[in-house]
Amino acid sequence: MAERVCPVWVGYLLASPLRKLLQNPNKILGPFIEEGMKVLDIGCAMGFFSLPLAQMVGSKGKVISIDVQEKMVKSLEKRAYKAGLKNRIETRICPRNSLGLHDLAEDIDFALAFAIVHEVSNPSSFFSEIFGTIKRNGRLLVAEPKGHVSEKDFEITVSVAEQSGFRRIEKPDVARSRALLLEKR
Numbered sequence: 001m002a003e004r005v006c007p008v009w010v011g012y013l014l015a016s017p018l019r020k021l022l023q024n025p026n027k028i029l030g031p032f033i034e035e036g037m038k039v040l041d042i043g044c045a046m047g048f049f050s051l052p053l054a055q056m057v058g059s060k061g062k063v064i065s066i067d068v069q070e071k072m073v074k075s076l077e078k079r080a081y082k083a084g085l086k087n088r089i090e091t092r093i094c095p096r097n098s099l100g101l102h103d104l105a106e107d108i109d110f111a112l113a114f115a116i117v118h119e120v121s122n123p124s125s126f127f128s129e130i131f132g133t134i135k136r137n138g139r140l141l142v143a144e145p146k147g148h149v150s151e152k153d154f155e156i157t158v159s160v161a162e163q164s165g166f167r168r169i170e171k172p173d174v175a176r177s178r179a180l181l182l183e184k185r
């Protein structure tokens, strides 16, 4: 069971524009996002992915960014405001044991869980909650850092996601990550 969440100071590093040289959000997510989509960024931290997602979904789309740490979310809100994207991003702070997304049942086109599952204490209920929010044929991209998560542990993570009802689609190439695109059929 994961005990620790990513410290806030690491949140600043993760939001650095330099990270784009290695993990470019447009390249990683562009193939899966269309204008007007409703997207979830789970474990959003300071919005490294939420802000580009808000650009990609356009003025008719929406990004719902959720994290357990208030400081991460407050920083994301400031960045979204500065970038003129505040009206496309809804932020939420959740407790560690629940994402509290019941109001979004079958409402989401695409969800991102990037470098979060290894910090989650109950991956089974985590994936079940996400599954409940996804529309039919909607997708979830899970990516975990190679440095923290072995191939074997990533396979366990994927099995748990499958037990929640997700189906494997493809293995996108994401630098320094183990990644899998899943779908709700």
Ligand SMILES: C[S@@+](CC[C@H](N)C(=O)[O-])C[C@H]1O[C@@H](n2cnc3c(N)ncnc32)[C@H](O)[C@@H]1O
Binding pocket: 005, 006, 011, 014, 015, 042, 043, 044, 045, 046, 048, 049, 066, 067, 068, 069, 072, 094, 095, 096, 097, 098, 099, 113, 114, 115, 116, 119, 120, 121
């Ligand atoms: C390593 S950071 C990754 C942040 C972001 N996805 C990125 O790639 O830049 C993990 C984030 O997940 C959040 N987190 C950890 N456990 C969580 C949970 N149970 N529910 C929501 N957020 C969680 C942490 O607070 C942290 O901001």
